[in-house]
Amino acid sequence: MYGGLTEFIGGIQAGYNFQAGHLLFGVEGDFGGATFAHPTLPTPTLGSVSQNWIGTIAGRVGLVEDRWLVYGKFGGGWVQSNASLNFPGVTWQGSNTSSGWLAGVGIEYGFKSHWTIKLEYDQIFLGNWTSTTVPPIQLNRDVQMVKFGANYKFQSGLPDTIAPTKTGHSAKPEHSAHPSENEDLAKQSQNPIADLVSVPFQSNTNFNAGPFNRTQEVLNIQPVVPLRLNADWNLISRTIMPVISQPSPFFNSNTNGIGDITQEFFVSPTHPGPLIWGVGPVFTIPSATDPILGQGKVLLGPTAVALVTPGHWVIGVLANNQWSVGGNPLRPSVNQFLVQPFINYNMAHGWYLTSSPIMTANWLAAPGQQWTVPIGGGFGRLFKLGDQPVSASIQGFYNVVRPDGAPTWQLRAFLSLLFPEK
Incomplete structure (x- = not known):
């Protein structure tokens, strides 16, 4: 094999x-969809192997110290691969599911009594795949993976001995039907940098997009994980993975897949004053499964958020700017700005009014084509599905300023699974 490409894989594990x-002794399995291909010849257009999905099952053994776990794992892996060769005298395509041995090492940290994060390196040894051409070509299918993940434990681990005292920013309300505690949890769910694990799903349906006035759908899966740096500071991780149905600019059709993934980190004080704030870096990786679904660039820049919570209100703003620092040299450079003001008013029985328009600017676009500015809002409610706290809302927006061909209307449906400390 000649080199390789680094791309995205995402999935679930248990x-x-x-x-x-x-x-510690354990067994775990995972399954993920892959979006990468690696060349088998110096020019990828002449030969490549692509992985479509990967599954593994392995035993692991580790050493536990306080909240840390260092472990090794060994087991098996299964990969569904496609391969192609296309050069003078040789044209061949193949597809199969193969198995091999898996070995890996990792480190895991319990940042709350029921939650851990981990960083892991795995390699699956699949062996070569020999084409049925003359002459036969050896295709290397081995897979190396670096995984970052979060796990929910159904049984609590160590007690939260370093948890902060309850404050307006980091309080961890117990499950209760008391109105004030419900409002505290609602306010936390509306705070982008709260000390609260949450898994939001944000569906943005954009109407009248492109030359054929089709509908664009963007489902953002954006887990928020707070980490304790010390008694005074938190690090909040916010990942945004878009699943997109994108209208074609040339044909009356849509392309579906995963877009470019954005990662934000905010450093925030655990005991803030009236102003709650966080600052840090934001970066985007070119993980799109189709060129039309992403920008093909590595983006990097600063991000910040600030908010206040007077009375029944949660009022604030989130902003970032990213520049392209790498990626496909054939794709245009990027310099983009995002600002999201948000205002929420919490009422009785978990209901709230909300407005959180996402305004963007493409600084490299022509004058008059840079800004997208929506106005609008909606309502939502905090409730429980069984014992699971959930926040759900719906909002509508009209783009009063927009580039040519941009959507005119947007409907946003939002559902967030909340995991307060028990």
């Missing part, structure tokens, strides 16, 4: 662990 003293 497992079971048993701890004896400082030793």
